[in-house]
Amino acid sequence: MLKSLYDWTMRLAERPSAEIWLFIISFIESSIFLVPAEVLFLPMAIANPKKVWRYGIIASVGSILGGVAGWMIGYFAFATIAAPVLEFYGKLDEFEAMKSGIDINWILLFLITSGAAHLPPLKVVTILSGVLQVNLLLFFVAAVVARGGKFMLLSWLFAKYGVSIRDFIEKRLNWLAALAAAILIALYLVYELLKH
Template identity: 40%
Template sequence: MLKRIYDWCIDAAHKPYALWIMGAVSFAESSFFPVPPDVMLIPMALARPERAWFYAAICTVTSVLGGVLGYAIGALLYDSIGHWLIEFYGLGGKVEAFRASYAEWGAVIIIGKGLTPIPYKLVTITSGFAGYNLWLFVLCSIIARGGRFFVVAILLNRYGNTIRAQIEKRLGLWVALGAIVLVLGFIVAARLI
């Protein structure tokens, strides 16, 4: 099953709708969706390493736009949707402490957590809830998300063929490691926020 999904993602890199799917996943992940855009970015960049930079740029732009939606959820809809999403991820009791830390460390929090596997939607919603400056939030998001996606692009552009061979050789192991990193991101978020 993993091989079929992987092969679909690799094949999809050559289809015109692939960019739309990757962009939609990147947008949604920054505001409400639990799956990171790497599930599309990595296979697409492996299939076409010469376009890795372009894919990273698409992920960055759509992630920042999705982050603005997450910010709006926190700023305008926290009492309903925002609160529900934070509770869904089990972080309801820590939002006030996280909000208080924004006064002193807002940019560091946004950039630091935006570069990690910690779910970025938690940062975007809380940034809106905390009333963090929107333009500074956008700037920090561009730095954090761009940094994250362009590191992937650099690696896959330069070492794509070697990485692809290793992934295809041990696909189950790499998917398991990816799942572990995702789960650890949620655990770390629960402890740090």
């Protein structure tokens, strides 16, 4: 499945409208959409490594602004917009479970883990931040660090290694996704142990 999605996005990445789609997907992924922005960012960076910093900025800005939109949905319109969206994706129960007993430290941790590897899903965390009335400036800074940092790191890797990284990613796409998830889960567990 990942390979067919990768092939589709490689074709999309070569279209003239790819940058617009990158911004749109980055924006809505942070608040209501299921597909992560990396699905389009990575093929675009592979297809045109010379524009990788531009793509990183577009994805970062879209994702950060989308996160703020998610926060606003949670803060102002949970019952009318957020709850139906979360229910549609089957995430409403997960959201309700997360909401009970959570504090600002958890929110910041979730922003980092969801911003880096979508654990838990980013839209859940942004909406939850609004529902719990997390300070918007603090939320914005955390989103800049988590999402902006991730896309800038990816941009640096592509700028440094260029097209040679394409074969590495194409051959190891599933393995890389699993490794990123495992690292973030391990960091989360370490955080829990240190906290207690």
